[in-house]
Amino acid sequence: MSKYGLVLEGGGLRSAYTAGILNWFIDHDVHFDFVAGVSSGALLAVPFVTRNRQAIKDLATIHAASKENVGLHPLLKEGNFVGYNYLIDKVVPNQLKLSVDEVRNAPTPFEMGVYDIYASKTFWMRNTEMDDHWKFLQAALTLPIAGRAVKIKGRKYMDAGVNCMIPTKRSIANGCDKHVIITTKPKDFVRKDNHPALQLLLDLIYFKYPILKREFRERTGVFNDEIALAERLEKENNAIFLRPTKNLGIKRFSGDLDQLVHLYELGYQQMETEKERMLDFMKK
Template sequence: MEKVGLVLQGGGSRGIYTAGVLDYFMEQELYIPYVIAVSAGACNGAAYLARQRGLGKIYHMKYIRDPRYFHYKNLIKKRSLFGMDFIFNEMPNKLEPFAFDRFREAKEKFVVVTTDCTTGEAVYFTKDDCEDIFHVIRASCSLPFLSPKVTINGRKLWDGGIVHPVPFMKSMLDGNQKHIIVLTSSCPPSEWMRKLSFVERLFSRSTRLCQAFIRHFRIYYETLEQVKEMQKEGKAFVIAPPAGTFLRGFERQEEKLEHYYRQGYQDAHTQFSGLCTWLGLGRNS
């Protein structure tokens, strides 16, 4: 299987849908040679390369009511509602050990998307670019205004979804001709970022980061239209929640998270035979 990319959207808690999809892929031992991910998708992608079935679900769900994971006091102590040190250090290194060696030894290429807070441009990292992949994933998951910027190689970085909400273009530029695209929502993005006056107050309107925010929704909808065209041309295979399915970007109700996870797993199962045919693998679930 050559020149095939697996593209993973972010979406906060909605990323548990992708965890379900990838758990089914791992169960079927389907590993795509190129994986590019943004934000929550990067957590799932890392677990996929490490062959740790179930870990993505754990990261999204197990500690959701733990104050170390999310609490208003974190905003005072760490300038973030989320316990970023807990999520990206204590969890993978102590509580839910990540298979770092297996991840590094994986043959698949892994690309994580971040946004440069100075230039407003995408910055890409591969698993070979850094010693601590979770520091990069932390940058890709750092929500604007809700988390501090993450500095890597002298660059201050935020959530990669600002500039590339569904980063299939990078997959194309890297030479892939087919793309499995896992989306995490069938609904338009949250309305709050449409009201950009607060962005303009925080940044000069002329700054490149401000312009990146302003372009975000246009890019998002243009991206979805491009994905539809790629589907028609046979260049993309899309796995996404059914129309009308909804989960908040940050959800704390375990039953809703469990349902969204199972939806992803079931959708992957239902579409697996068609996916294998599309990939030319000639095998069924």
């Protein structure tokens, strides 16, 4: 009997596409044996493994489009371009009322990638290990420059996207032989190396961490290898690789509510088109 893994890339506001697909899975009673998420993919995995349909949609649309989430407001209030404190301290526990205990006891095992800056490597945190105040989830979301690294028990952590963007290898490592892989980038997307000015800024901020500085430079190659793996698995009929069929102009940090709702609907409607193929693939 096959074991099915769900792989979720990040992408900031572009993850509204992922949210539409996840809610299609809930509506069609599609379950997985394992879920791996990075960055905003990790965030959406939390309500997905607890089957909280409304929280998935609200996170990816209403709260993503809020002025408190990205831009001048969080910059003035938190000192970060992204309102990570607002999201983790207010939205997740209070407005969405997500429960740490429900996540820990979710029937579907879930891992999120977190980068340990001091060790200069990514570790994978299980849902059963989620801390009471969601601080490791905040770390899993925190992008370099967009936010400050999250300090937990004297160590600093951030988004695992430094060296892993599409965590298919985690699905494989957890014994899955069939995979549904969701990326928020269209097929014609070409990842470029960091602009020299950005790379210089990263080098200055993280000058104490030579491995991390090297990994910033290697991200394009890593991403291309992850895409190649997903495409190969799909060609071998061991994966379904889902990508947006349209570019709606949404960027990692820019997009209004209407755009995000349209992107959410694009993901959902794409699954309606893929319904027969998906349900046939998921037959165990």
